[in-house]
Amino acid sequence: MDDLASAEPTPGGGGAAAAMGSMGVALLSMVARLTLGKKGYEGVADEMQRQLDESESLRGELLDLVEQDAQAFNQLMAAYRLPKENDDQKATRAEAIQKGLQAATKVPLTCAEACAAGIRLAARSAETGNRNVISDTGAGVLALQAALRASALNVSINVPSIKDRDFAEMARNRTISLLEECLPMAEAVHERVKARMQE
Amino acid sequence: MDDLASAEPTPGGGGAAAAMGSMGVALLSMVARLTLGKKGYEGVADEMQRQLDESESLRGELLDLVEQDAQAFNQLMAAYRLPKENDDQKATRAEAIQKGLQAATKVPLTCAEACAAGIRLAARSAETGNRNVISDTGAGVLALQAALRASALNVSINVPSIKDRDFAEMARNRTISLLEECLPMAEAVHERVKARMQE
Numbered sequence: 001m002d003d004l005a006s007a008e009p010t011p012g013g014g015g016a017a018a019a020m021g022s023m024g025v026a027l028l029s030m031v032a033r034l035t036l037g038k039k040g041y042e043g044v045a046d047e048m049q050r051q052l053d054e055s056e057s058l059r060g061e062l063l064d065l066v067e068q069d070a071q072a073f074n075q076l077m078a079a080y081r082l083p084k085e086n087d088d089q090k091a092t093r094a095e096a097i098q099k100g101l102q103a104a105t106k107v108p109l110t111c112a113e114a115c116a117a118g119i120r121l122a123a124r125s126a127e128t129g130n131r132n133v134i135s136d137t138g139a140g141v142l143a144l145q146a147a148l149r150a151s152a153l154n155v156s157i158n159v160p161s162i163k164d165r166d167f168a169e170m171a172r173n174r175t176i177s178l179l180e181e182c183l184p185m186a187e188a189v190h191e192r193v194k195a196r197m198q199e
Numbered sequence: 200m201d202d203l204a205s206a207e208p209t210p211g212g213g214g215a216a217a218a219m220g221s222m223g224v225a226l227l228s229m230v231a232r233l234t235l236g237k238k239g240y241e242g243v244a245d246e247m248q249r250q251l252d253e254s255e256s257l258r259g260e261l262l263d264l265v266e267q268d269a270q271a272f273n274q275l276m277a278a279y280r281l282p283k284e285n286d287d288q289k290a291t292r293a294e295a296i297q298k299g300l301q302a303a304t305k306v307p308l309t310c311a312e313a314c315a316a317g318i319r320l321a322a323r324s325a326e327t328g329n330r331n332v333i334s335d336t337g338a339g340v341l342a343l344q345a346a347l348r349a350s351a352l353n354v355s356i357n358v359p360s361i362k363d364r365d366f367a368e369m370a371r372n373r374t375i376s377l378l379e380e381c382l383p384m385a386e387a388v389h390e391r392v393k394a395r396m397q398e
Contacts, residue, residue, distance in 0.1 A: 001221055005228035005258060012229065013338030016222050020342060022200055023215050029204035030211065059204060135356050139212030139349035143219055146345035149389070150338035156396060157334050190348070197355060 027140030076100030226339030
């Protein structure tokens with residue numbers, strides 16, 4: 001938290017998004033663990049085990065992305081600092097910047113994909129998870145939704161500067177598609193959680 | 200993260216909400232620090248210093264709430280485990296449970312208030328913060344919005360079991376009022392951030 005609040009640009013919003021996503025799936029893991037072996041939930045044991053395997057896998061992926069985001073940002077900053085005194089240097093620098101921009105876009109795009117997978121998983125957790133801890137599925141899906149939207153912001157920062165228009169369009173379209181699929185899904189999960197809390 | 204994902208119920212959704220809120224204001228602190236002393240932002244230096252003081256104060260408060268949430272939950276669980284073999288024991292246990300429920304409601308309510316204060320602060324950060332890092336204000340407000348909504352879920356869990364109806368109504372109404380004020384504000388901040396990213 002101190003590093004996040006400091007004037008150092010990393011960790012920043014990208015790392016925070018990955019950390020939030022990781023918290024979201026960690027809560028889904030907790031719900032799965034508090035459902036497995038509990039009375040009344042014997043029938044969903046196999047499904048809960050699959051949810052747990054998936055949430056733990058996503059958790060590892062999202063935690064790695066915290067570090068990858070900082071590395072990609074630092075790589076891009078190093079490219080901007082390359083010398084530009086003659087045409088050769090300018091060309092080398094421009095190429096390094098383009099590589100850096102693509103790397104700094106791939107990380108939040110991968111984070112968005114993982115958060116979307118987390119939201120789809122939360123939809124299953126909201127149906128089958130232990131009702132006594134279902135508010136934790138609710139907190140989890142809210143964290144994942146915020147992380148997805150923050151990742152989308154971080155894709156948007158870099159896309160306009162990327163010269164490979166095929167890559168830029170792919171990143172932009174994929175992000176829009178994930179938001180269109182998963183933001184309404186996250187809202188529905190939140191509603192479903194509130195309904196189950198009142199059962 | 201390992202503790203959050205474990206079968207131990209604490210830390211759970213309440214602690215995660217406080218941690219998310221803390222990440223949100225940490226990002227606002229970073230934006231304030233990366234605006235102070237920067238060329239073109241001399242005119243907002245006093246305002247940015249006020250924002251930084253406020254975000255750092257909220258960050259401390261939200262980090263404390265992570266621990267307070269676990270303590271309140273454990274206190275409530277201890278009350279449920281009290282003996283109930285005779286009328287005296289039953290009365291003592293019922294009173295301890297009611298105290299525990301109120302404590303376990305006050306923590307997410309305080310968290311919701313702090314997140315709401317963070318969202319109001321993000322609205323100022325989105326206007327005056329350094330445009331180069333304004334996406335971090337965006338990630339911050341998304342974290343605070345998710346934390347506010349998760350805190351509201353955690354208030355809702357306990358309110359129906361609280362016998363002091365004045366307290367219960369106060370907690371419910373205050374939560375609704377914070378959501379009504381701050382969820383649209385957070386969406387407006389997110390839109391403002393996206394607009395400034397394209398300037």
